[in-house]
Amino acid sequence: MAKNTGRSRSPGEPSSNPNRSKPQQSSFLGRLARRVAIWGGALVLLAAIGLGTAVAVTMSQLPAFDALKSSQNGQMIVVRARDGSELVSLGPSYGKWLSYNEIPPVMRGAMVSVEDRRFREHIGVDALGLVRAVYVSLTTGGRAKATSTITQQLARNVFLNNSRSMTRKAREAVLALALERKFSKDQILELYLNKVYFGGGAYGIDAASRKFFGHPATELSTAEAAIIAGLVKAPSNYSPTADLDAAKSRGEVVLGLMVKNGAITQADADRADIADVAVVHEKGQNSVRYFTDWALPQLDMLLPDTNEPIEVWTTLDPKMQQAATNSITANAPSGAQGALVSLDRDGAVLAMVGGTDYVNSNYNRATNAVRQPGSSWKLFVYLSALEAGYTPDDRVMDEPVTIDGWSPQNDGRNFAGQIDIRTAFAYSKNTVAAQLGNEVGFGTVASMARRFGITTPINTKPAMVLGTSEVRVIDMTRAFAAISAGGTSVEPYGIVKVTTTSGEVLYQHKSARGQVLVPPNVAAEITDLLQTTVATGTGRAAQIGRPVAGKTGTTSSNKDGWFLGFSSGITTGVWMGRDDAKPVRGLSGGHAPARAFADYMKVAVSTRPVEQFQTEVKLPEWQLEPDDEALQGSPDDYYYVDENGNVVHPGTNGEQSDDQPRYEDGSVGPGPGPGTPQMPDYGPGAASAPGQRTPSNGGSGSGGGSGSVPPAASPDFLNRATGRSSSEESQRTRQNPANTNAPRAVRTPAPERTPGA
Structure with missing residues (x-):
């Protein structure tokens, strides 16, 4: 029997034959595949069951065919006019x-x-x-x-x-x-x-x-x-x-x-x-769409989310809207656009036209376009000057002037010499506006514009007094409406209420009392100036047979023409120009825009009583004429301020003692010279009060070069403002308005109080 030399394998020992591992590996992959198939099939089955269930449930909840039809x-929106008539149905x-x-x-x-x-x-x-x-x-x-x-x-x-x-x-x-x-x-x-x-x-x-x-x-x-x-x-x-x-x-x-x-x-x-294929073009849509495009987006802020049909009751007057459309269409120069905004005394928008043809261009130039306002911007320059103490009768010099290398020119390039504030405004004298702006401060003018609702950026370079900062028509109209309201702010609005079709009120406009922007006497004085502009100045084409106050505006090269004004509680602003800002031959604020204003306003105010403007000025105490020396105090209570803002006591012949306080440079706007001294305390004993001005440039009144800006008022204004009678020195100054080196009289109580304390 042959001998077995091989070793026997224990029961738990793995086989040494490499081929025996392959069936085991195949068996594992097969089991894994079967498990994946089973679980995958189960998941698909579950997903199918879930989907089928979702479809069945959804199908049972679907409306019937007739209900879907x-x-x-x-959302349907019916827009109604001021009188309740339907303006347009949108949706x-x-x-x-x-x-x-x-x-x-x-x-x-x-x-x-x-x-x-x-x-x-x-x-x-x-x-x-x-x-x-x-x-x-x-x-x-x-x-x-x-x-x-x-x-x-x-x-x-x-x-x-x-x-x-x-x-x-x-x-x-x-x-x-x-x-x-x-x-x-x-x-x-x-x-x-x-x-x-x-x-x-x-x-x-x-x-x-x-x-x-x-x-x-x-x-x-x-x-x-x-x-x-x-x-x-x-x-x-x-x-x-x-x-x-x-x-x-x-x-x-x-x-x-x-x-x-x-x-x-x-x-x-x-x-x-x-x-x-012939396409039917829409007929010229009513310019009401300019108004609805502006007003209806406000519903997102006024109403909660709703898809139910609503009725929007607005401030728009159909008769006035048609008159506004006609006035722009009839007067806008060929190739030019026009815009108009008209506000009632509470800010309600009575009419709005954003262009000459809504179908060809639905761009709203009344609310969206920004253009230079030209001389209509002088409203804010003169408001600043009047608030500082000027009056319409004060004398100013219309003569060549240069500020920081900028030399403004009047229309026609002529100069009238000595004139009053009223005439300078009525004939839109650029040199006087430049002097006033330089004296009160260009930053002050910008702040005044902000105060009256100008929302666009404002520069404070000297040329800003002539309207180089771009503005919106609706903002400028709002500013003039505030003057019509006696210097009280006005907020334009277009939606009176919103209701459901069943009459449930979802929103109701609540009138808010406006803020006082300028003192009543300033509002009365600027109204005086605006009225003169229409009566005898550049805005004569805006006359309508009843009192009108307004201002023209024309930009360089006749690119923009403006007229803004008010009468009988209605304020209207008109702009004309090209969208590409190219010159428009013959365009000026006193022509086409003023005529469009007149055409519209004749219709707008036809049913309103004639209203006379409140131009009777009641001056504040510090500006009242003295009628009792005891009331006003002793002349010894006065001290003088020279052109640099330094205190000079009477009898010193302009020589200042070393112990007198000196004011640091406190200019409030661009321009040469030390500027207007900053005197923060306007209370009793303060060195100055608003309107008691000192020259802002410290130069002579020649106006011949940079740093030599003549004052815009004569010293007799200060005599009236402070209650001091005319002296020989003030008489000489009045005869020679350019003599800015003469001391200016400033009223203050007891001299023992430190000026400016």
């Missing part, structure tokens, strides 16, 4: 509901071809299209873009919003599957074609056909059907009334898809000449 998309526009058989086959074919060519095959969600989109995404590295089916679009339009979240897409898919289970393909297409949005407020093919082609959808031609079908992708981009070429180009693409999908033959496509 009567539902509407969007969705619906044509006649067309049944499936009434819809032209060419329209059905066009829509299916461009939006969902497998509409008749899929179950509501196009699985093949989704797989293709995922494949394209994986192979190109881009984002998967699966086109929604017609059923999905219907679900989104009727039940959902346009958010791009995965949750919304999942709900959309469930709704689409439920719609396909509950309704037939013909019913779904009927709902879709009667509800899809085509732009311009038109929902459904009948509304779109009437809007763009002027006839019912039952009469649509092949070319017209192609154009309408092409709108769904981007209604605003392909709207025939906005861009006819883009609409027709898109229509050609749709015709090609219709041929490819078998909806029409190539011969049909060749006969459908899209180039010959």
Whole structure:
């Protein structure tokens, strides 16, 4: 018997044969695959059950077909005028509901071809299209873009919003599957074609056909059907009334898809000449739309979120709006635009025109455009001067002047010499405005404009006094309305109340008392100046047979023309110019804008009583004329301030002792020289009060070069303001207004109090 030399293997020892591990490994992978298949199948089954349940539940909750037919998309808004009449109805526009058989086959074919060519095959969600989109995404590295089916679009339009979240897409898919289970393909297409949005407020093919082609959808031609079908992708981009070429180009693409999908033959496509399609252009829409475009966005702040139909009661007066439109149309120079805003005494917008043609340009120049106001900006310059103590009768010098290298010129390049403030304003003297602005401070003028509601950026360079900072028409009109209101702020508003169609009040405007912007005497004085401008100055074309106060404005090279003014409680601002800011031949504020103002105001104030302006000035105590020396104090209580703001006691001949206080440079605006001394305490014993001015440049009155700016007022003004009688020195100064080296008299009580303390 042969000897066995091999070692026996213990029961637990692994076999040394390498081939024995392969069946074990195959067995493990097989078990893993079986488990994955089982669990995967279970998950798919659970997902299918869940999806089926969701679809079944959704289907049971879907409205009936007739209920879906009567539902509407969007919010209807009826805008009413001041008198309750309907101005415009905004929101969705619906044509006649067309049944499936009434819809032209060419329209059905066009829509299916461009939006969902497998509409008749899929179950509501196009699985093949989704797989293709995922494949394209994986192979190109881009984002998967699966086109929604017609059923999905219907679900989104009727039940959902346009958010791009995965949750919304999942709900959309469930709704689409439920719609396909509950309704037939013909019913779904009927709902879709009667509800899809085509732009311009038109929902459904009948509304779109009437809007763009002027006839019912039952009469649509092949070319017209192609154009309408092409709108769904981007209604605003392909709207025939906005861009006819883009609409027709898109229509050609749709015709090609219709041929490819078998909806029409190539011969049909060749006969459908899209180039010959006639589009109905909207008639010139009422300029009311400028107003509604401004007012209605405010509803987002005034109302809680709501989709129910509402009625918006506004301040607009239809008669005045028509008069405003006519005045702009009749007076705007050829090639130029015009804008008008008219406010009642409480800020209610009575009329608003944002351009000469809303259809051709819906850009609202009354509220959005910013343009240089020219000399109408001088309102703020003279307000600052009057608040500082000037009066309309004070004498000023209209002569050449240079400030920081800038030398303003008057219209006509002539100078009147010594004139009063009233005349300087009425004839819009640029040199006087420059002197006043330099004296009170350009920053002070900017602050005054801010105070009166100017919201746009304001520069403080010397030329700012002539209106180089751009402004809005509505802001300037608001500023003039505040003057009409006696120096009290006015807030423009356009919505009086908002109600539901059943009459429930959702919002009611509450009038707020305005803030006092300037003292009553300043408002009266500037009204005096504004009235003179219309009576005898540059604004004579704005006369309407009753008191009018206003101001013209014209920018360099006649690029902008303005007139702003008020009468009988109505304030109106008019601007004219080109959108590209090119010069307009012959344009000036005193011509076309002033005439437009007059044409409008004659209608606007026709039913109102004539109102005289309050120009009787009641001066504050510090500016009153003295009638009792005992009341005003002893002449020994006065001290003098020289041109540098240094105190000089009477009898020192201008020599200052070393123990007198000196003021540091405190200029309040750009310009040469030390500026106006800063005297922060205006109480008793203070060195100065508002309106008691010292020269801001310290130079002589020659006006011949930089750093040599003549004062804008004569010293006799100070005598009246402080109650001091004329002395020989003040007499000499009055005879020679350029003599700014003469001491200025400033009233103060007891001399023992340190000036400026």
